[in-house]
Amino acid sequence: MLLRWVLILILLVLAGPSRAALGEAEMARLLPDGYSLGEKDRQMPVWPLIKAGMVAGYIFETGALTPIPGFSGTPMNLAVAMDDTGRLLDVQILSQHEPVFVDGYGPQPFADFLAQYRGLTIRQNIKIGSQYGASDRGGSTSVTLDGVAKATASLRIANLTIMGAATKVAQARMATVAPKPKSLPRADVDQPLSWEELQRRGYVRRLSLSEAQVEAAYKGSGFTDPDAPPDQEGTFAELWVAYLNLPGIGRSLLGDVQYRHLRDRLQPGEEVLLVLSRGRYSYAGPDFVPATVPDRLSLMQAGFPVNIRDMVHDYSLPPGLPPVDEVRLFRIDGSSAFDPASPWTLSLRTIREKGFIRPDREIRDFPLEYALPPDLFIRPERVEPPPEWLLAWGSRLPELSVLGLMLLALTAGLMAQSRLARQERLFYRVRLGFLALTLGFIGVYAQGQLSIVTVQGVVKGAARGMDFSFLLYDPVSLLLWAYVAVTFIIWGRGTFCGWLCPFGAAQELADALGRRLRLPQVKLPPRWDARLLGVKYAALALLLGVALVMPAAAEKVAELEPFKTAITLTFIRDLPFVLYALFWLLLGLVMFKPFCRYLCPLGAFMAVAGRLRLLDWIPRRAACGSPCQLCTARCRYKAIRRDGSIRYDECFQCLDCVGIHADAGRCVPLVVAARHGPGAAARIGAKGGHHAG
Ligand code: SF4
Ligand code: SF4
Numbered sequence: 001m002l003l004r005w006v007l008i009l010i011l012l013v014l015a016g017p018s019r020a021a022l023g024e025a026e027m028a029r030l031l032p033d034g035y036s037l038g039e040k041d042r043q044m045p046v047w048p049l050i051k052a053g054m055v056a057g058y059i060f061e062t063g064a065l066t067p068i069p070g071f072s073g074t075p076m077n078l079a080v081a082m083d084d085t086g087r088l089l090d091v092q093i094l095s096q097h098e099p100v101f102v103d104g105y106g107p108q109p110f111a112d113f114l115a116q117y118r119g120l121t122i123r124q125n126i127k128i129g130s131q132y133g134a135s136d137r138g139g140s141t142s143v144t145l146d147g148v149a150k151a152t153a154s155l156r157i158a159n160l161t162i163m164g165a166a167t168k169v170a171q172a173r174m175a176t177v178a179p180k181p182k183s184l185p186r187a188d189v190d191q192p193l194s195w196e197e198l199q200r201r202g203y204v205r206r207l208s209l210s211e212a213q214v215e216a217a218y219k220g221s222g223f224t225d226p227d228a229p230p231d232q233e234g235t236f237a238e239l240w241v242a243y244l245n246l247p248g249i250g251r252s253l254l255g256d257v258q259y260r261h262l263r264d265r266l267q268p269g270e271e272v273l274l275v276l277s278r279g280r281y282s283y284a285g286p287d288f289v290p291a292t293v294p295d296r297l298s299l300m301q302a303g304f305p306v307n308i309r310d311m312v313h314d315y316s317l318p319p320g321l322p323p324v325d326e327v328r329l330f331r332i333d334g335s336s337a338f339d340p341a342s343p344w345t346l347s348l349r350t351i352r353e354k355g356f357i358r359p360d361r362e363i364r365d366f367p368l369e370y371a372l373p374p375d376l377f378i379r380p381e382r383v384e385p386p387p388e389w390l391l392a393w394g395s396r397l398p399e400l401s402v403l404g405l406m407l408l409a410l411t412a413g414l415m416a417q418s419r420l421a422r423q424e425r426l427f428y429r430v431r432l433g434f435l436a437l438t439l440g441f442i443g444v445y446a447q448g449q450l451s452i453v454t455v456q457g458v459v460k461g462a463a464r465g466m467d468f469s470f471l472l473y474d475p476v477s478l479l480l481w482a483y484v485a486v487t488f489i490i491w492g493r494g495t496f497c498g499w500l501c502p503f504g505a506a507q508e509l510a511d512a513l514g515r516r517l518r519l520p521q522v523k524l525p526p527r528w529d530a531r532l533l534g535v536k537y538a539a540l541a542l543l544l545g546v547a548l549v550m551p552a553a554a555e556k557v558a559e560l561e562p563f564k565t566a567i568t569l570t571f572i573r574d575l576p577f578v579l580y581a582l583f584w585l586l587l588g589l590v591m592f593k594p595f596c597r598y599l600c601p602l603g604a605f606m607a608v609a610g611r612l613r614l615l616d617w618i619p620r621r622a623a624c625g626s627p628c629q630l631c632t633a634r635c636r637y638k639a640i641r642r643d644g645s646i647r648y649d650e651c652f653q654c655l656d657c658v659g660i661h662a663d664a665g666r667c668v669p670l671v672v673a674a675r676h677g678p679g680a681a682a683r684i685g686a687k688g689g690h691h692a693g
Contacts, residue, residue, distance in 0.1 A: 021045065021061060021063070021064060022061060022079070022094070024037065024040070024047075027047050027059060027079075030059065030079045030081070030090070030092055031049070031059065031081070032049070032059075032081045032089040032090045034051060035049040035050060035051050035056065035057070035081075035089075036049075036050045036051075037049070037050065037059070038050045038055060041058075041173070043172075044060075044065075044169070044172055044173070045060060045061065045064040045065065046058045046059070046060040046169050046173065047059050047060065049081060049083070049089075055084065056083055056084050057081065057082050057083035057084050057089065058081075058082055058169050058173060058174075059079065059080065059081040059082075060079070060080055060165060060169055061077055061078070061079055061080075061094060062075075062076070062077060062078045062079075062080060062161045062162060062164075062165040063075055063076075063077030063078075063094070063095075065164070065165035065168050065169070066160070066161045066164035066165040066168070068157055068160055068161050068164070068469065068470065069157075069457060069460070069461055069469065069470040070096065070097060070098050070154060070157050070470060071097075071098050071099055071100075071153065071154055071157070071453065071454075071457065071470060071473075071474070072097040072098065072099055072102075072453055072456065072457055072460075072554055072555040072558075074097040074457075074460060074551050074552060074554070074555075075161070076093070076095065076096040076097070076098065076157070076158060076161060077093075077094040077095045077096070078091055078092065078093060078094060078096075078114065078158070078161060078162060078165075079091070079092045079093075079094050080162055080165055080166055082122070082166050082169065082170070084174060085121065085306075085307070086121045086122040086123060086166070086170055086174065087119065087120070087121045088117045088118060088119070088120050088121065088122070088162075088166065089118065090117075090118060091114040091115075091117045091118075091162055092111075092114065093107055093110060093111055093114065095552070096110065097552060097554070097555050098110070098151070098154040098157075099451070099453050099555050099558070099564055099568075100148075100150060100151045100154060100564070100568060100569070101151065101154065102555055102556070105148070105151070105569070109148045109151070110148070110151075110154075110155075110158070113145065113146070113147075113148055113155055113158070114158070114162075116145045116146065117145075117162060120143055122163060122166045122167055122170055124143050126143050126144075126145060126159055126163060127143070127144045127145070127159075127391065128144070128145055128147045128152055128155045128156055128159055129144050129145055129146050129147040145159075150447055150568060150569070152392070152395070153392060153473040153474040156389075156391070156392055156473050157470065157473055182269065182339060182380075183339055183340055183341035183342075183374075183377035183378065183379045184377060184378045184379075184380065185243075185245045185246040185247070185340065185376060185377055186246070186376055186377060186378055187247060189246055189247065189248045189376050190247035190248050190251060191248050192248065192251045192252045193248060193249075193252045194252075194320060195252075195320050195321050195322075198242070198249065198252055198253070202371070202372070202373075203242060203243075203246070203248070203249045203252075203372065204240050204241070204242045204249075204253075205240070205241055205242075205368055205369065205370045206238065206239065206240050206368075207237075207238070207239040207240075207241075207346075207348060207366060207367075207368035208235065208237075208238045208239075209235070209236040209237050209238070209279070209281075209348070209366055210232070210233065210234065210235060210236055211228060211229060211231070211232045211233070211234050211235075211236045211280075212232040212233065213236070214236045214281075214350060214364070214366075215228065215232060217350075217364045217366075218352060218362065218364060221352075221362050222354070223352035223353070223354055223360075223362040224352065225352055227280070229280070234280070235278070235279040235280070236279055236280055236281050237277055237278075237279040237280065237281040237282075237283065237348060238277060238278050238279050239275065239276070239277045239283065239346075239348060239368060240274075240275070240276040240277070240324075241273060241274065241275050241276075241346050241368060241370055242273065242274045243271070243272075243273060243340055243370070243372060244259075244262065244272040244273065244274050244329070245271050245272060245340065246340075246372070246376055247259070250262065250263075250272075253274055253317070253318070253321075254274075254315055254317075254318070255318045258315045258316075261315075262313075262315070262329075265311075266331075269333075270331050270332065270333065271331070271332040271338060271340055272311065272329050272330070272331055272332070273299075273308065273329070273330045273332070273346075274327070274328075274329055275297065275326075275327075275328050275329075275330060275346070276317075276321075276324040276326065276327055277324060277325060277326045278322070278323065278324045278325045278326070279325070281348075281350065282296075282325070282326055283296045283297050283326065283328075283348055284296065284310075284326060284328065288310075290310055290312050291309065291310050291311070291312050292309065292310060293307065293308065293309055293310070294308070294310060294330075295349065296348060296349045296350075296351075297330070297346060297347070297348065297349070298346070298347045298349060298365070299330075299332075299338075299344060299345070299346050299347075300344065300345045300347065301338060301339065301342060301343070301344040301345070302342065306332060306338045306344070307332070307333060308330040308331070308332055309330060309331050309332075309333075310328055310329075310330060311328075311329040311330060311331045313329050315327075315329070340372065340377065341372065341374050341376075341377040341379065342371075343369065343370065343371035344370055344371070345367045345368065345369055345370070346367070346368045346370060347365040347366060347367045347368070348365070348366045348368070349363060349364075349365050349366075350363070350364045350365075350366070351363050352364075389469075389472035389473055392472070392473050392474070392475055393475045396446075396475045396476055399445070399446040399448075399476055400475055400476060400479060402441060402446070403441075403442065403446060403448065403476060403479060403480070404479070406434075406437065406438075406441070406442070407479075407483050410434070410495075410499055410500070413430075414491065414495065414653070417655050417658050418619070418658055418659075418661070418662040419662070420655070420659075421655040421656070421658045421659030421662065422659050422662040422663045423659075424659055424663065424666070427655070427659060431654070431655075432508075432509065432512060434499060435499070435505035435508055435509060436505070436509065438499065438500055438501070438502055438505040439502045439505040439506050439509065439567075442476075442480070442500065442502055443502025443503070443505070443506075443567040444502070444567060444570060446476045447474075447476065447477075447568060448476040448477055448480050448502070449477075449501070449502045449503065449563045449567040449568060450477055450480055450481065450484070450496070450500075450501065450602065451558065451561060451563050451564070451602060452540070452543055452558050452560075452561055452601045452602045452605065453554070453555055453558045453561075454471070454477065454481070455543075455544070455602070455605050456543060456544065456546075456547035456554045456555070456558060457470060457471075457547075458471075459544050459547045459548055460547050460548070460551045460554065480496075480500060483500075484496045484500065484606075485609075488606075488609050488610050488612045488613060489612050489613060489614055490613070490614070490615055490617070491613065491615070491617055491653060492610035492611075492612075492613035492648045492649075492651065492653075493603070493606035493607045493609065493610030493648075493649065493651075493652075494610070494648070494651045494652045494653025494654075495653055496606050497596060497603055497606055497652045497653075498651075498652035498653035498654055499653065501596075501602075501603075502563075502567045503561075503562065503563045503566055503567055503595070504593070504596050504600075504603075504652075506566060506567075506585060506588075507584070507585065507588040507593045507594075507595060507596055508593060510585050510586075510588035510589050511588055511589070511592055511593060513589060514588070514589035514590055517589070519589055519590050520590060521590055521591065521592070522590050522591045523591075524591075526638075529638060532597070532598040533597060533598065533638075533650065535598050535599055536597075536598060536599050536600050536601060536603055536604035536607075537604045537607075537608075539560055539599055539600075539601040539604065540601040540604035540605055540608070542557065542601075543557050543558060543560065543601050558601075559577070559580075560599070560601060561600070561601065561602060562577075562580055562581035562584055562595070563602075564577075565577040565578060565580065565581040566581040566585065592636050592637075593636075593637075596652070597637065597650075607649040607650070610648065610649065611649070613648055616646070616648075618646050618651070618657060618658060618661075619658065619661050619662075620644055620645070620646070620661070621661070621667075621669055623644075623668070623669040624644030624661075625640075625641065625642060625643040625644020625645065626643065626644065628644070628668045628669060629642070630660060630666075630667070630668050631644070631656075631657040631660055631661070632644065634656055634657065634660065635654075635656065635657055636654070636656075637650050637651060637652050637654070638650060639651040639652070640657060
């Protein structure tokens with residue numbers, strides 16, 4: 001029966017997908033609307049997104065850029081499309097092995113979560129909403145995405161993966177959009193200056209094009225301008241441009257009243273340019289629609305385009321400026337990556353056409369360079385958001401506090417185990433109460449069921465270069481693992497399996513219920529019992545072997561544990577999984593903890609790790625095992641040999657034997673000693689010391 005299960009699981013594993021880097025055709029299928037795929041970058045694993053013949057963003061796989069291990073220990077791989085302003089166009093799942101999204105909820109809630117990234121930018125501080133409800137998406141610099149209950153830790157890793165990869169691409173390929181603090185114009189540089197002084201200081205820059213210069217630019221192209229005047233000495237176009245957010249420039253060019261009015265109209269972070277022109281060629285053009293993006297002007301910074309949009313106004317220019325034909329203000333959106341303290345270029349585009357029905361076009365751009373001295377700006381220090389794992393710890397403080405109290409109480413109880421366990425009935429109630437808390441609070445509420453998936457993740461992390469960072473994102477489990485690691489040294493595996501495992505607690509509560517209902521109890525013959533005890537070690541070897549050899553399939557084999565179904569997803573899952581988990585719990589009504597004792601790979605791992613134990617902490621007498629067999633008979637885990645020594649690998653620290661040993665009314669040698677005096681006590685070894693195995 002068990003071997004058949006192992007075979008079925010191996011087949012499931014072999015059927016599991018694993019994905020290599022995408023090729024061109026696959027990547028092309030993931031393109032956002034309106035973009036085509038450029039040629040793959042030679043230096044980094046990204047593909048340019050092409051729009052109107054220009055690089056307008058990038059699409060890339062996170063797997064190659066930010067391979068952060070997820071909860072199964074395997075990094076998720078997401079396809080991220082980002083435009084040239086750092087806006088995320090799309091995020092899609094390529095592969096993921098998060099236990100909760102594999103067979104738990106399935107991948108759809110994860111895909112729905114990722115859809116929220118569309119339209120966000122890499123300059124925003126993106127947080128994940130609480131696992132118990134959605135939160136706001138407001139604010140331009142900080143956004144909180146709706147979380148998925150019981151999956152917050154996986155979503156935090158996803159967020160880190162996406163933002164990390166996007167930032168890397170931006171820093172390498174889109175210098176202007178990589179998150180950096182935006183320079184702010186100094187408010188104290190506000191003295192109005194004359195037109196001449198503005199030009200002398202470079203606050204206003206000029207582009208002057210004669211007819212001859214433009215003609216020379218088209219020379220040999222075969223394209224002519226039918227409207228060109230015979231006199232080539234005339235002015236084709238003369239442009240002036242100025243950055244108005246600096247008060248000294250804005251006040252000089254608009255006057256105090258108009259400048260104040262302009263400032264009141266601006267949204268936070270918006271920048272404004274003033275563009276003046278005269279000459280035959282209009283930079284707006286005959287088809288220009290006010291309040292739109294002009295065809296004939298383009299703004300570039302560090303090789304990337306910056307969107308400018310006409311700002312309708314009725315401001316008039318103060319006296320002292322040259323006569324001009326065109327006066328327009330252009331706004332730059334606050335969410336853009338434009339940095340006013342860095343150089344930028346405004347280009348005037350000229351277009352010549354040939355033919356009638358589908359005319360050929362020839363374009364020439366004439367650049368006007370603009371740069372203001374950096375000392376006119378303040379560059380605020382970038383406040384780095386706290387690391388994602390720290391946020392995870394902060395958001396779980398209430399659960400961590402309660403868990404901390406539980407662990408303290410357990411430690412205190414175990415240190416006073418003899419006194420506690422001696423009071424049989426009271427101790428039984430306390431134990432069942434603690435197990436109910438373990439199941440309800442640690443397991444269902446705080447989602448702290450430890451799992452073999454974490455052990456597999458550590459194996460995979462070790463194989464990949466000791467990357468165990470994923471453990472930090474689940475603080476409740478990490479605290480439990482840390483506590484359990486310490487208890488390995490003191491008490492062995494029993495502290496976790498006997499007290500802190502939610503599924504183990506569920507089985508023990510099922511046993512208590514079964515006995516309460518007086519259901520007949522199945523007891524396997526000792527030979528079978530002994531054989532089956534070894535199966536869990538084979539299961540452990542299988543699961544760790546798969547994690548090493550076929551990492552992508554590890555979490556599928558880990559379904560041998562019914563923990564995810566019964567505890568993490570509280571049975572809200574596909575029927576086969578539910579039936580499997582129910583099978584073990586129902587069997588537990590008539591057989592003592594069958595899953596724990598025979599099959600649990602995590603229990604096997606705990607037993608192996610529990611060999612670190614330094615103490616033989618269960619008190620024994622010389623009479624234990626010879627002649628007294630009471631504890632051996634009473635230990636339901638069969639962890640006491642006939643000679644009275646303890647098999648700590650199988651001991652779940654239930655303390656039954658500790659209670660008997662300490663109770664003068666139950667410990668046989670003590671009862672005999674009380675009834676027949678010290679002589680009898682000496683004969684049967686009632687005062688003997690410890691012995692252990
Ligand atoms: S044997 Fe497995 S299920 Fe049982 S208590 Fe230990 S870890 Fe939990
Ligand atoms: S009765 Fe068995 S399982 Fe319980 S503490 Fe003693 S040896 Fe361990």
